[in-house]
Amino acid sequence: MHELSIALQLIDQVQELAHQRNVHVVAVQIQVGELSGVVCEALQSAWELARKATSMSEVKLDIEAVEAVGYCGNCQRETEIASIQLHQCLQCGNWIERIIRGHELDIIALQVET
């Protein structure tokens, strides 16, 4: 499981962003895609552990899970996929051409004290 190493890199990044902007961070909002290879619950636990000995021991982590979305060549548009085990368009049943969303592992915003 690599969630702890992800949490440590997240802490480094947030500390750097907070330093650049000279802000005091209260919470971090991130997006985790269904196909990112990261388990949200494991990352949340890893975060609780990793933040302890840092300047961010009180900082909350808000994780938004992002469902995988594909592009269907037949419907010529974005489409929900049946599941990550079945990359079929939910509208027409054709195989999707590519994944458009679902690989996210992004920091979206910082909640900071004013």
Add this chain to the structure above:
Amino acid sequence: MNTQTRLVEVRTKILKKNDEKARALRQRFHTHGVYVVSLVSSPGSGKTLFLEKVLKRLSSKFKVAALVGDLATENDATRLARSGVPVRQIVTGTVCHLEADMVENAIDGWDLDDLDVLLIENVGNLVCPATYDLGEDYRLVLFSVTEGEDKPLKYPTIFNTADAAIITKTDLATAVEFREDIALQSVHSVRPGLPVFKVSSKTESGLDEWISALNTRYNDS
């Protein structure tokens, strides 16, 4: 909460450092004309024997080298060094996957102008390597006939980051009653259109097909 807060939008990758390092590595490899192939699979699916046979075949045409990742031991590097090509082991300690900076450190001192193809064997793990870009051009995911036809369904993420899949140990297919049709269905269900190669590194069947596909990709790169 007593203190007032506001939201500052940042929109950046959590693994920004690894992504940037991987991008720089890819650029560096391209500048020196090195084509990079990475291999991922679960432990014991036959990455090292596949590499051993592939290095031997490729070395007649290309200047090749390999990096092999493991949590512990230098066994794989020692074994592969017998092929006569430059091989380095990356011992990750407790880390369950390779990261771009480990690759960068491992190639330190190598003259990249003297290389055409670099093969990187990741740590045996079908979960964590999916998240890390290593700067490779071509990522292969391997699974053996002894692991079951539904491996792709259990690990869809890694199949989604791969450029091709290889079914290994096909010489054992009959003995373990491996159903190729079901395995192919599993691959294409999680990744429609992904090229699949069937290989027995032991008997060397199917190796030429993969090497010819690699040649095409190398020439197009």
